[in-house]
Amino acid sequence: MQHGVVTPEFIDTLKSPSSTGTIGPKRRQPMDPKQSARSTQADEPLPPHTPLTNYYDKDAARSRYVLDLFNRTAKHYNTIELLFLNGGLLYRRLSLRRAGLKKGMKVLDVAIGTGAVARGATRLVGSEGRVFGVDPSTGMLGQAQKVFKGPLTRGVAQELPFASDSFDFVTMGIALRHVSDLAATFREYLRVLKPGGKLWILEGHTPRSGLGHKLTEFMWAKVIPGMTLISTGSRDAKLLMDYYWDTVDQCVPPEGILAALEAAGFENAKYELVVPGAFCEYTGTKAQRSH
Numbered sequence: 001m002q003h004g005v006v007t008p009e010f011i012d013t014l015k016s017p018s019s020t021g022t023i024g025p026k027r028r029q030p031m032d033p034k035q036s037a038r039s040t041q042a043d044e045p046l047p048p049h050t051p052l053t054n055y056y057d058k059d060a061a062r063s064r065y066v067l068d069l070f071n072r073t074a075k076h077y078n079t080i081e082l083l084f085l086n087g088g089l090l091y092r093r094l095s096l097r098r099a100g101l102k103k104g105m106k107v108l109d110v111a112i113g114t115g116a117v118a119r120g121a122t123r124l125v126g127s128e129g130r131v132f133g134v135d136p137s138t139g140m141l142g143q144a145q146k147v148f149k150g151p152l153t154r155g156v157a158q159e160l161p162f163a164s165d166s167f168d169f170v171t172m173g174i175a176l177r178h179v180s181d182l183a184a185t186f187r188e189y190l191r192v193l194k195p196g197g198k199l200w201i202l203e204g205h206t207p208r209s210g211l212g213h214k215l216t217e218f219m220w221a222k223v224i225p226g227m228t229l230i231s232t233g234s235r236d237a238k239l240l241m242d243y244y245w246d247t248v249d250q251c252v253p254p255e256g257i258l259a260a261l262e263a264a265g266f267e268n269a270k271y272e273l274v275v276p277g278a279f280c281e282y283t284g285t286k287a288q289r290s291h
């Protein structure tokens with residue numbers, strides 16, 4: 001696919017399969033939680049985690065699985081946010097402000113979902129600024145449309161349908177684990193940012209060892225999926241939260257993500273653990289001039 005052009009072939013690859021197939025976990029297979037940082041050569045593919053074969057057979061099936069899961073659960077996503085009293089929405093806005101998002105800026109929110117980040121960004125950039133949203137899930141884009149009035153495009157992070165040097169800020173909330181290739185994604189983020197532009201990524205956090213990991217696992221793998229099932233009545237929504245925990249727990253560790261950001265060409269790549277067991281953040285800047 002050429003940048004800036006969404007071809008019919010590309011859209012076909014994004015189409016959700018029939019919703020009659022099973023998408024539930026098949027068999028659990030323990031993953032190594034201490035998976036170390038992998039290769040950070042800028043042009044080598046870097047999946048965000050090893051295949052989770054209790055959900056799908058092989059890595060090639062992952063993107064389709066994720067897309068189907070989000071399409072099926074889009075209508076429940078805001079109910080899940082309400083379990084946290086919408087504190088996550090406020091958190092996103094305050095964090096963006098802290099990261100330097102200001103009036104008049106042009107923002108691309110990747111993986112817009114139901115607009116949790118984009119809504120906060122819209123308030124911060126004001127009427128002089130503009131926020132664009134992109135997401136591969138038609139279900140999520142349909143939900144976003146109800147609350148977000150900016151332009152929405154269907155597409156994936158690792159192949160963004162936008163021109164180079166377009167945005168002051170690129171944002172991504174709680175979705176990095178779903179891209180097919182971290183290295184390609186970060187190259188795309190760098191490409192679409194204007195010189196001097198900033199990247200902000202919000203991710204889930206899990207302590208890697210000890211009591212912190214056990215408590216976080218109990219909360220995210222048991223309590224929250226259970227509360228999700230009770231509040232939505234949807235097994236798919238519960239599955240989304242099961243999958244959330246497994247992907248956060250198995251994700252490339254922060255040092256691997258920072259190395260990939262640097263390998264892609266970001267300057268001042270930083271990791272900040274803001275709410276242990278809940279949120280961590282990555283930021284980076286595109287150089288003012290290319291070296």
Ligand SMILES: C[S@@+](CC[C@H](N)C(=O)[O-])C[C@H]1O[C@@H](n2cnc3c(N)ncnc32)[C@H](O)[C@@H]1O
Nearest residue numbers: 070111112113116137140156157173175178179
């Ligand atoms: C957990 S939701 C996050 C929504 C929102 N950004 C937030 O902060 O709540 C994850 C989103 O990532 C999207 N997604 C999945 N794979 C993606 C990809 N390869 N590129 C961009 N977005 C993707 C899903 O469709 C879904 O809307």
